[in-house]
Amino acid sequence: MFSTGERDSIRERLLDLADEDPAVVGAAVTGSHALDGGDRWSDIDLVFGIEGPLPFAMRRWTDLLYRDFAAVHHWDLPSGSVVYRVFLLPDLLEVDIGFAPAAEFGPHGPAWRTVFGHSAPPKDGQPSCxxxxxxxxxxxxxxxxxxxxxxxxxxxxxxxxxxxxxxxxxxxxxxxxxxxxxxxxxxxxxxxxxxxxxxxxxxxxxxxxxxxxxxxxxxxxxxxxxxxxxxxxxxxxxxxxxxxxxxxxxxxxxxx
Structure with a gap:
């Protein structure tokens, strides 16, 4: 099982890599770490604003997760214009990275903390009907x-x-x-x-x-x-x- 130190270190490394990527014009922490800091079992939730085609950026980041972070598996969860690619890393650490078109980079709820870039105005999440x-x-x-x-x-x-x-x-x-x-x-x-x-x-x-x-x-x-x-x-x-x-x-x- 991953330690909190290992998880936090990986999250910061991913954000540093995003800052160095010219295609990533914005990055945000989402989920529990954007609100109350999470707990011992919280995973990593990030969203990147992408300038240019999403598939190309997603392929590069997927290769990076497998090469540099030893990803074991991944799958996709589309949500509107955003695609969340969900990775499983060793020691049972889950990393969720949302890839959003640059114009759509912005919060859809309260669990959002912009790290860099300019986010679009908040959008109301779809409430349960x-x-x-x-x-x-x-x-x-x-x-x-x-x-x-x-x-x-x-x-x-x-x-x-x-x-x-x-x-x-x-x-x-x-x-x-x-x-x-x-x-x-x-x-x-x-x-x-x-x-x-x-x-x-x-x-x-x-x-x-x-x-x-x-x-x-x-x-x-x-x-x-x-x-x-x-x-x-x-x-x-x-x-x-x-x-x-x-x-x-x-x-x-x-x-x-």
């Missing part, structure tokens, strides 16, 4: 149920876990916390998170998966009821069929 979170919730519940009917246990477990993520996101949004990637789920009160313990899948069999799906569906409806009672009632009436199927599988007293 409650309608989409709700839609993903019932979508995941329905697909989990379908996978159970098909005896695809692993896929069903994946959808149930994804449904739990949407419930956490809705709760974060309702309580005024950023909703993405469960980053603020630890701030949610116990009365919100405790019921979600029942949504954890403890075994890959039909009875357990249907029980967990029933608990997750109930938790989704309960969360919705706190923000939109009418919508919660409509979805409860429809998703109740999934819970009824779960009860028929779990309860041995009911003749299927």
């Amino acid at each position: 409650p309608r989409n979170l709700v839609g993903l919730g019932w979508h995941h519940a329905l697909h989990a149920w379908t996978c159970i009917q098909r005896h695809r246990w692993w896929q069903a477990e994946q959808w149930i876990a994804a449904l739990r993520g949407q419930i956490l996101a809705l709760a974060c949004l309702r309580l005024g916390h950023p909703a993405s990637h469960a980053k603020n789920a630890h701030l949610l009160p116990p009365e919100v998170t405790a019921p979600l313990n029942a949504t954890l899948v403890r075994a890959l069999d039909e009875a357990e998966l249907t029980r967990a799906l029933s608990a997750a569906t109930a938790a989704l409806v309960a969360e919705l009821a706190l923000a939109d009672g009418a919508l919660a009632a409509r979805l409860a009436a429809t998703l109740g069929d999934l819970r009824d199927d779960a009860n028929r599988v779990v309860d041995p007293q009911i003749d299927c």
